[in-house]
Amino acid sequence: MDKYLIKDLMVPISEYATVSEGATLFEAYLALEQAQEEYDHNKYRHRAILVLDKNNKVVGKVGQLDVLRALEPKNEQYELFEDIRKYRFSSQFIMHLREKNLMQKEPLTDICRNAGQIRVEDLMSAPTEGEYVEEDTSLNTAIHQLVHGSHMSLLVTRNNDIVGILRLTDVFAAIFHTMKECNLA
């Protein structure tokens, strides 16, 4: 694995999908589509959009789960189900309550309206401390961060500036490639 460097595996930030704060969910999707068209190094698609502030600093990340979470139908009952966890009900029961509640709704019916109204800052998650990795850090350390934090990607930094994204999928491909070269067959 030593032959792989983070900076070789990462997607440079210039080739990644980014939007500014204030962008809508739909604008984020367009940014993702455009970045994918321009970035054709491999068949793995971008799965997240970075949100930049007015100084072009990364302030958040919008992943696929964030989008689904934002579009999922919600009501007071939904919040209530989450809240009763502290009274030690089982996850199975809470899931059952949610499903029962969802069956009474038409899921994702407002997708068009929501896509034009929801702002990225309402659904983005701010990167946590474990999601940053310096570009000259060993790949082994980066793998530990991905595994330990269950992250889909890490933000690669150089002197505190974000210069790229190290995606789980690219790290995984590099590991597979190394296995293949072992000539185990």
Place this chain on the structure above:
Amino acid sequence: MNELEKLFTRIVQRVNINLREQAFDTKPYVWDLIPKSQMTKFYAFYGISPDHPLNLQFRHSGLAGSYFLGKIQVTNSLLYKTDVRGDELKKKGTIFQFDKFKIPVSKDEEIVIEDSAFVKTLIHNYSHDPETPEKFFIKDTISTHYANIHGSPSDGCFLGPFSTVDLTTMRDSVIGTYSYVQAGEISHLRIDPGTVWVKSPGSFNFLYRYPIEKLKTYISFEAGKLPEGLFIDFVESRKQDFQRVFEVVNIEPATNVPATSSLDRYAVVKPAMEIGENVLISQRAYLENSYLGKGANAQENCFIINSRLEGNNVTAHGAKIIEADMGKNVFVGFNSFLRGRPEKRLTIGKECIVMPHTIIDIEEPLTVPPGQLVWGLIKNKEDLETNSIAISELSKIKTFFSKGNMFFEGSGADFVSAFQGRIHHILEANGAFFNSSDNSGQGHAQRNQNMSFNTIQPYPRGDEEGLFPTIMIQP
């Protein structure tokens, strides 16, 4: 600042330290709740009886208007019109069964109160904590109007008005206004106002949550204000009647009481009452123009007005029954408020279980069929449909179900059995099954007849004004 204020400041600080994780500041809630000027006005009193161990020790505490029975230590605490009833404490040589453990009780159990403040609170029953079978401890705890600490050791907790913690050891927790918790053990938990939670680990879990805006009509409690709402208005409007029974030294019973029943001299009884055999009426109960059939009871802070209780009815601490007809063996849980109207009565069929902290407040006649479990806020037939289930149906539940704001998970049969077992125990402890022909089945109704009361007084003036001197009362 005199000693009493210093003591209160110290108690508030200790509770806040315990609740720092939850950033809960008790001071704005309680600073004006304990009327310091009132702490000199009222004597404290204690019961003496041949049936209960006696060992009372009071140190550096205010005890205004409070009552004590049994083995109790109070240190560095303020009690205002609070009852500490040690008539169900475990006795030396008995076995305390907890799950699979048979725990021998090595000495008479004692209630130990330290660094705590209570307003109009009831402390009763015995410690259900297997780790401290001989010590029912309450420390660094503040509780407010008409809260019940029932068989629940406490360390570092705050209880809102009309809340109840039942058979649960609590640590560093906030119990919201009008919440009922029976969960075995809780720690670092903030219970929202209007929560009714009954959990038996590994067996069942019941949760109901009041619609908070509707609950505010009945009781609300905000920082910087006194508790407000219909519950407070209701009890305040009858305050004068209690003042009389506390002011008069020798008071004659206002009604005929059978020899097998007991009417506490600190209860209010107004015409025209009819009291059957084996009836227990505890102090601070309020009875007016009602019938209590054989084996019925009215516990502390209960109000029974213009109602009929046909027999073996448990009316738990703080429950109120107005313009209602209750069948036999109806259980009404803690702090429930059941109000019919003249000519538009509330009827509850036999063997119903009214869950603790239930409000039934109707404008039209309402009948609850026999054998129902009811809970929550019920104002009409539609609410009753949502907030009730036949006990026979509930017994069939094996996984989970929900109805309105109620959630249940686990074994319905275990839930029903636990409640019915407990109701039976309460009736037994209260002497409802007493048989005068062979003197078997004695309980509080019979034993409380052998009770006399003494009073003790605080310092009237000076630095210690409102505090009681160190007092030890032993046989």
